[in-house]
Every structure is written in C-alpha cells, then in structure tokens.
Amino acid sequence: MTRRTKIVVTLGPSTEGLIPKLKDKVDIFRVNLAHGDYDSHARYFELLRSGAPDSSILADLPGPKLRVGDIGKMELTMGQEVLFSPDEGIVVQEPLFYRSVKPGSIILLADGLIKIRIKEVSGDQVRGIVLTPGTLTSRKGINIPDMALDSGLTENDFKLMEEALSLGADYVGLSFVLSENDVMKAKEKIQGRAWIISKIEKGQAVQRLFRIVEESDGVMVARGDLGVEIGLENLPYVQRKIIRISKQLGKPVILATQVLESMVSNPLPSRAEVIDIANSVYQGVDAIMLSDETAVGKYPVEAVQYLDQIISSSEDKVKPLSPSPMRSPDDAVAYASSSLSELSKSHVIVVHSRSGLSAIRVSRLRPKAMILAFTPDIKVARRLKICWGVTPISLEEGASDLNDLVSILERKCRELGVKGNVVIVAGDPKMESGRTNLLKLHSID
Structure with missing residues (x-):
C-alpha cells in the first residue's frame, strides 16, 4: 500500500x-519566497516543472517576518553588548523592527536559541545585552514576543502572491496569519487560482x-x-x-519545523525526532514538511528517505475517524463510503x-481503503x-449523467x-460543483 501521509520538501x-x-x-515542493528574487524563484519553478512535472508547488510568503541581514557568522557571548542597525553590528533592514522594540524588550533570534534584552533605543540604533549566547548567521529570524501587528499580510506579500500565481503555484502559504481577515484578503487577491495554506505561528492566530x-x-x-x-x-x-480542528473542518494540515533537524548535519535522525x-x-x-533539512542540509x-520510512511504518496504526461532527449530508455520504468500504472489504x-x-470529505475520515x-x-x-x-488523477473525459460517469470511472479503474x-x-454532473450525492458499491471484474 502506498504511503498516505504526504511529504513536503x-x-x-x-x-x-x-x-x-x-x-x-x-x-x-516548497519554494520559500522570503529568500532570493523573481529570477531565482522563476528558476526553481522551471526546475520543478521540468524535473518533477507531477509534483505540486507551495509558494511560501514571508509575511511581516523580521530577519537578520547579511552578517556572515557572528559568535555572541553571555553579557556581550550588541548593536542592531541597518548597516553595522547585527544588521536589520526592516523599519518595523525599530518601531517595535523598546528598552526592556526581549528579542529572540534563530527560533529562540539566542536571547537579547534591549537596553537602549535611538532611532535605528538599538543596543542590547546577550542573555543566551550562540552562533548567529545571516537571514535568521527575529522574534519580538510582545510585538502586536494589525495584519499578517504586507504589501510585499501581495506582490509576491501575484508573482507566485503567475509562475503557477498550486498553494500559497500565508505567514504570520493573525485572523480570518488576513485569509479573506488573500482570497480576494487569489480568486481561486491556488489553495491558501494559513501558517499558524502567532499567539493571536x-x-x-x-x-x-x-x-x-x-x-x-x-x-x-x-x-x-x-x-x-x-x-x-x-x-x-x-490538527483536531483541521480534521473537524475537513482542511488538510501540514506539520513543519525541526522535523529532522539533526539531519542538517548528521546522516541519521535522533530517536526523539523519529x-x-x-x-x-x-x-x-495530512503532510509533514522538511525545511533546513533539505534546503541547506548535508543529507x-x-x-x-528516513521521513518516508518512518511515516510508512507508522501509518498502519492510524484508525478511521468517527463521523462526528458532520456538517452536511455530503459529509454523511463520505462517512458512509468509509464504512461501506470496510464492510464490503x-x-x-x-x-x-x-x-x-468530495475527495477531502473522504480523506478526513482516514479510511483503510485507498482513495x-x-x-x-x-x-x-x-x-x-x-x-x-x-x-489524484486528471480525467479529461466529461460525463452527461450519473450512469455515464460510473461507466467512465469503471473504465479508468480497469486501466x-x-x-x-x-x-x-x-x-x-448536473448539480453544482462541490456536492456529493452518489454512493455506489460497484464490482469490477
């Protein structure tokens, strides 16, 4: 049986x-639009369409993410005084950083591995004291836990969103979503040209x-x-x-960040990661994503391969879900399909x-049968x-009614x-798209 949980790289x-x-x-495959420019993004899309034409592409927007600029590698020691500025010390270009920090603010760098307390703010010259030491490199993220934002979408996001759609992205990842309003704004822009994947990474979200x-x-x-x-x-x-709410509402959910972090530099995963x-x-x-492990890792x-093996060995322990809560008769048909497949073997x-x-409704129930x-x-x-x-299988042939549709599906299954x-x-086929009203136990000789 093929692996059910999907892999994002x-x-x-x-x-x-x-x-x-x-x-x-x-x-x-995920293309992180926080790095590079249009030419580099277009090159990745071209490489994917030629090298993996059957794969789908997730274009990930940066959102109002604060990042360290080009600093190479910097060793920060306990108690060291550091300078944040647009052109020296710890380089930060975004004006949002300088508007958001104040004396006493705690700044977390590189996913929280380095902690700095701000002691002085003067325009775009900010000084702080290192509380937790570590090695800081270019483009690492900056978190200000008490920073409040009005929106998770920036003007740059809207520009990159259009770029991603023009290049043919199948999904657009919204970073730092704060509320459903951000998703609705993105929907107005995207107009159904791609699926919106909201990244949950803020306390407000x-x-x-x-x-x-x-x-x-x-x-x-x-x-x-x-x-x-x-x-x-x-x-x-x-x-x-x-995960629970996503399954309840029938929305695919991706797990991300530090899945196999040790394999950035080691050929084997840790026991804890497995x-x-x-x-x-x-x-x-629904899916598990690798980030640094494949973007910049040694292995x-x-x-x-390890992610594929671990998922495959774990999936036979996944049990079909109960039908509750069902939100429509369409959900009930999907649940009946899962039960019928099990009873009829x-x-x-x-x-x-x-x-x-219709496919999502069946998928969320985690049936034992292949979909x-x-x-x-x-x-x-x-x-x-x-x-x-x-x-998923693309079906170019149209059907005039349900009997015609069943005949076409039977023929495709035989093939x-x-x-x-x-x-x-x-x-x-005569009903509006999105409705599910046929359930049939069918025998193919």
Whole structure:
C-alpha cells in the first residue's frame, strides 16, 4: 500500500540539483519566497516543472517576518553588548523592527536559541545585552514576543502572491496569519487560482484558530515561530488542537519545523525526532514538511528517505475517524463510503470530484481503503496531492449523467488494474460543483 501521509520538501542550494532523484518520494515542493528574487524563484519553478512535472508547488510568503541581514557568522557571548542597525553590528533592514522594540524588550533570534534584552533605543540604533549566547548567521529570524501587528499580510506579500500565481503555484502559504481577515484578503487577491495554506505561528492566530481554519483551504503547524510565541511547553497541546480542528473542518494540515533537524548535519535522525514524526502521523496530519533539512542540509536525500520510512511504518496504526461532527449530508455520504468500504472489504474508494471537496470529505475520515480521486481539472488534481491518502488523477473525459460517469470511472479503474469491489463516491454532473450525492458499491471484474 502506498504511503498516505504526504511529504513536503523545501528547495534550496542542497536540493536544486536533486529534484529528479527526490521526485518519487516527494508530493509537494516548497519554494520559500522570503529568500532570493523573481529570477531565482522563476528558476526553481522551471526546475520543478521540468524535473518533477507531477509534483505540486507551495509558494511560501514571508509575511511581516523580521530577519537578520547579511552578517556572515557572528559568535555572541553571555553579557556581550550588541548593536542592531541597518548597516553595522547585527544588521536589520526592516523599519518595523525599530518601531517595535523598546528598552526592556526581549528579542529572540534563530527560533529562540539566542536571547537579547534591549537596553537602549535611538532611532535605528538599538543596543542590547546577550542573555543566551550562540552562533548567529545571516537571514535568521527575529522574534519580538510582545510585538502586536494589525495584519499578517504586507504589501510585499501581495506582490509576491501575484508573482507566485503567475509562475503557477498550486498553494500559497500565508505567514504570520493573525485572523480570518488576513485569509479573506488573500482570497480576494487569489480568486481561486491556488489553495491558501494559513501558517499558524502567532499567539493571536491561536485565539482565532477555528475561524482561520474555516476560511483557509489548509493550514500549517509552523512550530518554529509558534513555539517562540506561546512558549515551548505549550506547543504540544496547541499542535494537537490545530490538527483536531483541521480534521473537524475537513482542511488538510501540514506539520513543519525541526522535523529532522539533526539531519542538517548528521546522516541519521535522533530517536526523539523519529518518535515526534510517528506521533504526528498518529495525530492525523495530512503532510509533514522538511525545511533546513533539505534546503541547506548535508543529507537531503537521506532525510527524505528516513521521513518516508518512518511515516510508512507508522501509518498502519492510524484508525478511521468517527463521523462526528458532520456538517452536511455530503459529509454523511463520505462517512458512509468509509464504512461501506470496510464492510464490503473494498480496497479502493473511487471519488469523482470537480472542486476537490468530495475527495477531502473522504480523506478526513482516514479510511483503510485507498482513495483514487478523479477530477476533470488538472489544477484541482495538483492541489489534492496535499490530502492524506488521496491519489489524484486528471480525467479529461466529461460525463452527461450519473450512469455515464460510473461507466467512465469503471473504465479508468480497469486501466489502472483495479479489480473487485470498489466504492464510488460522486456528485451528479448536473448539480453544482462541490456536492456529493452518489454512493455506489460497484464490482469490477
């Protein structure tokens, strides 16, 4: 049986030449738009479309993320006085940083590994004292835990959003979402041209979690900044909460940050990382993402192989979910398909979905049967790659009615070598897209 939980891999210097070697195990490639310029982003898209044409692409927006500029490598010691400025010391270019800090503020660098207390602010000259020492390198993130923002979207995000859409992104990742209003603003801009993945990494977002998930096409548990924001001790509970609400609302959820962090520099994962991945599979994530492990790590291929192995060995412990809560008759049909497949010993659930919603409804229930999702829209097929257990297949042939649709699906299943009992889930072609009103136990000889 094929792996159900999907793998997302971040492109970077370590992987741009390895795309053909990785494509068979990677479902989605991530391009981080926080780094590089249009030319470098376009080059990544071109490499992916030529080297892994069947893979989907997640374009990740930077949001109002504060980052250290080009400083090379800087060793910071306990009690050391440091200078933040636009052109010397710890270089920070964003004016937002200088507007947000004040004497007494605690600044966290590199996902909280380095802690600095601000003691003096004078325009764009900020001085602080190192409380927790460490090695700081270029482009590392800066967190100001008490910083309040009005919006998680910036003018630069809207510009990069249009760039990502023009290049053909299947998903757009919204960084530092604060409320459902950010998602709605992005929807107005995107107009259905890609799925919106909201990254949960701010304390404010946790307070508005249900509405954010409800408005989004999918969410990401962005554990790096989220852990800094809410405290590491609270992260496990919030991770489970995000996953639970996402499954409740039928939205795909990606787990991200420090999944195999030790493999940035080591050829083997740690025991704790293996257990973390397995527990995430048990909790029901749709996808797991590698970041530094593949973007800049020494062992990108090995990291993907280990992630694939750990997921595969954990998935047989995942149990089908209960039907509650169901929000519509369409949900009830999806639940019945999962139950019917188990009772009839059908190994395949065949879903015909024009919008992708019918496939998502079945996927969220985590059935034991494989989910083959046929869709007439190639863009929908690419987006469904993020969903647990779904194998999306583009179907160019149209159907006039339900009987015609069943005949087409049977023929396509035969071509794929599918035999025996299958459960068919679909919506009447004459009905509006997104509806599910057909459930059929069908035998293919």
